[in-house]
Amino acid sequence: MSVIQHSRTPQERLASVIGASGPGIDQIIPRLLFIALLIGCSLVFLAPFAWLVSASLKTRSEVFSSAWIPDPFAWNNYVRVWDAAPVLSWLKNSLFVGVLASVTVTLSSALIAFGFSYFRFKGRDALFSLVLATMMLPGVVTMIPVFLVWDQIGLVNTLWPLWAGNLFGSAFYIFLLRQFYLGLPRELFEAARVDGASYFGLWRHVALPLTRNALIVVFVFEFKASWTDLVKPLIYLYNSDLFTLPRGLKALLDQFGQGGEMQWEIILAASVIVTVPMIVIFFLGQRYFMEGIATSGLKG
Amino acid sequence: MSGQSLVTRLSRRERRVTLEQRERLAALAFISPWFIGFIVFTAGPMIASLVLSFTNYDVINPPSFVGLDNYQRLIDDPRIELSLKNSFFYAALYVPLMMVVALALALILNQVGKAAGFFRTVFYLPSVTPAVAVGTLWLWLLNPRVGLVNRGLDLIGINGPGWTTNPDWIKPGIVLMSLWSVGSTVILYLAALRNVPVELHEAATIDGANSLRRFWHVTVPMISGTLFFTLIVNTISALQVFTEVYTMFFGNMRSGTASSAGLFYNIYLFRQAFEFFRMGYASAMAWLLFLIIMVLTFIQLRFSKRWVYYEGA
Numbered sequence: 001m002s003v004i005q006h007s008r009t010p011q012e013r014l015a016s017v018i019g020a021s022g023p024g025i026d027q028i029i030p031r032l033l034f035i036a037l038l039i040g041c042s043l044v045f046l047a048p049f050a051w052l053v054s055a056s057l058k059t060r061s062e063v064f065s066s067a068w069i070p071d072p073f074a075w076n077n078y079v080r081v082w083d084a085a086p087v088l089s090w091l092k093n094s095l096f097v098g099v100l101a102s103v104t105v106t107l108s109s110a111l112i113a114f115g116f117s118y119f120r121f122k123g124r125d126a127l128f129s130l131v132l133a134t135m136m137l138p139g140v141v142t143m144i145p146v147f148l149v150w151d152q153i154g155l156v157n158t159l160w161p162l163w164a165g166n167l168f169g170s171a172f173y174i175f176l177l178r179q180f181y182l183g184l185p186r187e188l189f190e191a192a193r194v195d196g197a198s199y200f201g202l203w204r205h206v207a208l209p210l211t212r213n214a215l216i217v218v219f220v221f222e223f224k225a226s227w228t229d230l231v232k233p234l235i236y237l238y239n240s241d242l243f244t245l246p247r248g249l250k251a252l253l254d255q256f257g258q259g260g261e262m263q264w265e266i267i268l269a270a271s272v273i274v275t276v277p278m279i280v281i282f283f284l285g286q287r288y289f290m291e292g293i294a295t296s297g298l299k300g
Numbered sequence: 301m302s303g304q305s306l307v308t309r310l311s312r313r314e315r316r317v318t319l320e321q322r323e324r325l326a327a328l329a330f331i332s333p334w335f336i337g338f339i340v341f342t343a344g345p346m347i348a349s350l351v352l353s354f355t356n357y358d359v360i361n362p363p364s365f366v367g368l369d370n371y372q373r374l375i376d377d378p379r380i381e382l383s384l385k386n387s388f389f390y391a392a393l394y395v396p397l398m399m400v401v402a403l404a405l406a407l408i409l410n411q412v413g414k415a416a417g418f419f420r421t422v423f424y425l426p427s428v429t430p431a432v433a434v435g436t437l438w439l440w441l442l443n444p445r446v447g448l449v450n451r452g453l454d455l456i457g458i459n460g461p462g463w464t465t466n467p468d469w470i471k472p473g474i475v476l477m478s479l480w481s482v483g484s485t486v487i488l489y490l491a492a493l494r495n496v497p498v499e500l501h502e503a504a505t506i507d508g509a510n511s512l513r514r515f516w517h518v519t520v521p522m523i524s525g526t527l528f529f530t531l532i533v534n535t536i537s538a539l540q541v542f543t544e545v546y547t548m549f550f551g552n553m554r555s556g557t558a559s560s561a562g563l564f565y566n567i568y569l570f571r572q573a574f575e576f577f578r579m580g581y582a583s584a585m586a587w588l589l590f591l592i593i594m595v596l597t598f599i600q601l602r603f604s605k606r607w608v609y610y611e612g613a
Contacts, residue, residue, distance in 0.1 A: 038408055042422045048480065049425070051448045052437050064446040108333045115330025119323055131334065134342050138540055138593055140569055140586040144352065144579050145345035151359070168337020199326040228430035230543045235574055246432040253436055254551045264440060271433040282428040286421065289428070293487045 052275075056268040063265045077269040081252070084266065087273060089241050090248040094227060094277075097162045097244060101226040102219045105166035105173060109218060110211075112169040113177035114203045118189060128178075135171045139231075147235055161236045162244070163226070173218045176295055180214040181207055217292040220285040227278055245274045353583035363580065370584035380585070382560065383568040384592075386471065390564065391538035394475045399530060402482045406489035420490065424483035435547030438477040439464060449476070464548070467561035474545055474562065478538075485530050492526035493519065521609045528608045532600050536593055542566040565589060 055063055056077060057070040081087060116128050150161040184207065192206050208215070233247035240251060252270045256263040282289060353370055357363035374380050405423060409416050426434070441448045442463035450460030463473030496519055504514045520527075541564055549562040550571070569589070573582035 034408075034411065038412065038419060041405060041408065042419060045422055045426060045480070047448065048437055048441055051441065055440065066446075066451060112331050112334040115327050115334075119327035119330070121324045121327050124327070127331070130338075134338070136536075136593075136597070137342065137346070138536075138586065138590055140540070140566060140582075141349055141590050142342060142345035144573055144583055144586070145348035146341055147574075148348070148359075148579075149340065149345070165337070165341055167333065168341065169334045174334065199323075199330075203330070224428060228428075228432070230432050230547065231570075234570075246430050249430075249432045249436060250547055250551060253432075253439075253547065257436075257439070267436060268440065271436045275429050275433045278428050278430060279425065282425070289424070290420070290487060293484050294491050 052268055053272060056265060056272045058265055060263065060265055063268075074265065077265045078273070081266055081269045081273065084256075085248060085252060085270075086241055086243075087245075087248065087270075090243050090245045091273075091277075093159060093242060094244040094246075097159055098223050098226045101163035101166050102222040104163060105170050105222045106215050106218045108167055109169040109173035110177050110208065110215060111203065113174045113181055114207055116174065117178045117181035118199075118202065118207070131171050131174055135175075143231075143235070150236065156236055157238045157242065158236075159242060162229075162232050166222070170222075173222070176218065176292075177211065177214055179295065180211045184210055213288065213291065216285065217288045217295070220281065220288045221292050223281065224278065224289075227281075245277075249274050349583045349586060352580050353587055355580045357579040358577045359579060360577075366580070370581045373581060374584055374588055379563065379568060380588075383563045383565045386561070386563055387539050387541070387565040390471050390474060390541065391535055393471065394478050394538050395531065395534050397475065398479060398482055398485065398534060399527065401479055402485035402489055402530075403527075405482070405486045406493055409486065409490050410493045416490075420483075420487060423486050426480045427483040429481075431543035432547050434477065434481065435544035438473075438480070438544070439548045442473045442477070470549075470561040474541075474548075477544060478541075485534070488526055488530060489523065492523040496522040524608045528600075528604050532597060535596060535600070539589070539593060539596075540566050542570065546570070 050068065054068055054070055057073050057075065058065065058067075058077075059070075059072065059074040062070065062074075116124065116131070146165075147156070147161075150156050155161055188206055188210075189202050192202055197205065227244075228246060229244075230246045230250060233244045234250070237243055237247055240248070243251065249267075249270050253267050256266050352363065354365060354367060355363035356366050356369075409419055409423075412419060429437075442450075444450055444460065444462040444465055447460075447463070449463065453460040461469040461472075463469050463476075500518050500522070501514055504518050509517065545562050545564055546567050549559065550567060565585075566589075569582050569585045572578045572585065
C-alpha cells in the first residue's frame with residue numbers, strides 16, 4: 001500500500017486521499033479546481049483564528065498592522081492580562097461550574113430518561129410530550145422568575161445558579177438518552193431482574209455502562225454550553241472574583257475595548273485564553289461532538 | 301390449568317397488581333427530579349412571569365398591579381418595533397443564507413473521500429468557540445479600518461463598508477459573523493446527504509437527468525426533512541440572538557449608532573430586566589416573543605406539509 005503511494009506524484013496522492021478515482025486529464029482539472037475550492041473554504045474558516053492568535057502577540061503599536069507574523073512577539077500581553085484581571089479565579093470558576101453542571105445534568109438526565117424508557121405506566125407518553133414541549137419555550141419567559149427564586153434564597157452573586165438547576169435534568173438530554181435506552185434489548189434487564197437487581201441497580205449496572213458513549217456526548221455538550229455561556233454569569237455574578245471566563249472577557253472588553261482604552265492586544269490575548277481550553281476539549285472529545293450532532297438531527 | 305385452585309389464581313393476580321404498583325412507584329421515583337425541576341424552573345416561573353407581566357416590579361419594592369399597561373406600552377414603545385424589526389431582518393437574512401452556505405459546504409464535503417473528517421473538523425471549530433470570544437474577535441475582524449474582512453475586500457478592489465459603524469451595515473456584519481459558526485448544520489446536512497440512496501441517483505442518471513436536475517429532484521426532496529428541521533430550529537434561535545451582539549455593542553459604557561441598529565429583541569429585553577430592573581415590562585416582552593415564536597412555528601409546520609418528504613409517510 002505505502003509503496004504504491006510513494007510512486008505517485010503529490011497531486012495524485014492528494015487526489016487519492018480526497019477521493020478522486022480516474023487519472024484522466026479531463027478529470028484531473030475539475031478535481032484540482034475542486035481541491036482549490038475546498039482548501040479556499042477551509043482557509044476562510046481558519047483565517048480568523050490565525051488573525052486572532054497573531055494579533056494577540058503583537059505590541060500595542062503593531063496591533064493594527066497587517067502582518068500575519070508578529071514582529072516582535074509580545075508574549076508579555078498574556079502576562080499583562082494575567083496582571084490586569086483575576087484570570088486564574090475565572091479559570092477555576094469556569095472549570096468548577098463546567099464540571100458540576102455537566103456531571104449533574106448527565107446523571108440526572110440519565111436517571112429521568114430511564115424512568116421514561118424502561119417503565120410502562122399510564123400517562124407516560126403524555127408526560128414525555130410535556131418534557132419535549134419544554135424545549136420549545138424561549139428561555140426569556142422563565143429567566144426573570146427563576147432569577148427571583150435564586151434571589152429569594154439568597155444565592156444571587158454565588159456560583160450556585162450557574163449549575164444547580166442541572167440537578168433536575170434537561171429536556172434535550174433526557175430525549176437523547178432515552179433514545180439510547182430504547183435501543184437496549186429488554187432481555188438484558190429481565191436477566192438482571194432474575195438475578196435480584198433492584199430498579200436502581202438496573203439503571204446503575206445495566207443501562208449506564210451500556211450507554212457510556214451517550215453519557216460522554218451529554219457531558220461534552222453540557223460542558224461546552226456551560227463554558228461558553230454568558231447570560232447566566234451576566235445575570236447572577238457581580239463580583240469580578242466570581243466571574244467565569246466569558247464574563248471576565250466581557251468585562252475586559254468593556255474596560256479595554258471600544259468604550260475604554262482601546263488596548264486590543266490585551267483583549268485578544270484574553271480571547272485566546274477563553275477559547276483555547278474549549279478547542280482542546282473539542283479535539284479530545286471530537287467523535288462525541290460529532291455523534292451528538294448526528295443524534296440531535298433525530299429530533300426532526 | 302384445571303388443577304389450579306381459585307386461591308392461587310387470585311394471589312397471582314394480587315402479586316401482579318403489586319408488581320405493577322411497584323413499577324409505577326419506581327418510575328415516579330426515577331422521573332421525580334424532572335418533575336421537581338419542571339415545577340420550580342418551568343411551570344412555576346411561567347405562571348409567575350405571566351402574573352408579573354401585569355405588574356410593575358423593580359425587585360426592591362413589592363410588585364404593583366397595573367393591568368394591561370405593560371402590553372399597552374409594548375405597542376407604544378418605538379424601541380419594541382425597532383428591536384423586533386432588527387431581529388426579523390437578521391433572521392430573514394441569516395437563516396436562508398446559512399442554509400445555502402451549509403448545504404454548499406456539505407455538498408463539497410460529500411465529494412471528499414477519506415479527508416472529509418478533517419475538513420468537517422475545520423468547519424466545526426468556530427462552533428466550539430465561546431460566543432463572547434466570537435463577538436470580540438469579530439468586532440476586531442469587522443473593524444472598518446484595520447479589520448481582516450475589509451483588508452480582504454481591499455485585495456479584490458472592494459472598498460469595504462463600515463461594518464461596525466454604519467447603521468445599514470451592522471446587521472449584515474452580524475450575519476457574516478454568524479455564518480462563520482455554520483459548522484453544526486454542515487455536519488447535519490452531510491449526514492443527511494450520505495443517507496440518500498445511491499440507487500436513486502443511478503436511476504435518475506439512467507433516465508438522463510443531469511447533476512443539477514438530480515440535485516433538485518432527488519437530493520433536495522430526500523433531505524427536505526433535515527432542511528425543514530434546521531429551518532425551524534434556526535429561525536427560533538435567530539430571533540433570540542443575544543450573546544455575540546451584546547458582547548460587541550452593549551454593556552458598560554457602550555452606546556452609539558450600534559445601540560439602535562444592533563438592538564435585537566432579546567438584548568432590549570435583557571436590558572429592561574437586568575439593567576433598568578423593569579421586571580414587569582420585560583415579562584410582557586417575553587410573552588410577546590413566546591407568542592411570535594409559536595405562531596411562526598405553527599405557520600412553518602403548516603407549510604411543511606407541502607414540500608417536506610417523509611420516508612414511509
